[in-house]
Amino acid sequence: MREAIAKLQSTNSYVQLQRLSSLGRHTDNSARLLLLHTPHTGVFCAGADLRERRTMSQTQVSDFLDSLRGLISELESVNVPSIGVVDGYALGGGMEIALGCDLRVGGMSCSPSLH
Numbered sequence: 001m002r003e004a005i006a007k008l009q010s011t012n013s014y015v016q017l018q019r020l021s022s023l024g025r026h027t028d029n030s031a032r033l034l035l036l037h038t039p040h041t042g043v044f045c046a047g048a049d050l051r052e053r054r055t056m057s058q059t060q061v062s063d064f065l066d067s068l069r070g071l072i073s074e075l076e077s078v079n080v081p082s083i084g085v086v087d088g089y090a091l092g093g094g095m096e097i098a099l100g101c102d103l104r105v106g107g108m109s110c111s112p113s114l115h
Helices: 013-022 048-055 058-074 093-100
Strands: 034-036 042-047 082-086 088-091 101-106 111-113
Touching: 034 101, 042 082, 042 093, 058 093, 082 088, 082 093, 088 093
Parallel strands: 034 082, 042 088, 082 101, 088 111
Antiparallel strands: none
């Protein structure tokens, strides 16, 4: 069996959430671990992109927040252990995603905040 590692790279937060959310419905039984990390040094997830959010309607903001809540619920119910590798900023919703993991590992530059 091989370990499954998900690498998500997207400039659109909503698209990225949808891709991550689909992992919870993944049916490949060979996965033994879900490892959440980023290829970007110093940032796990910096929370909402306020510039992107300014361009969204109230309905789009509401849909995005519903998706984030759903993602965290799905992350908590994944059938394999989940580890959030937090080496940098984990702010707001990014920290909530880290908290949804079974285990969080913080690096030297870990900077968590829910504010």
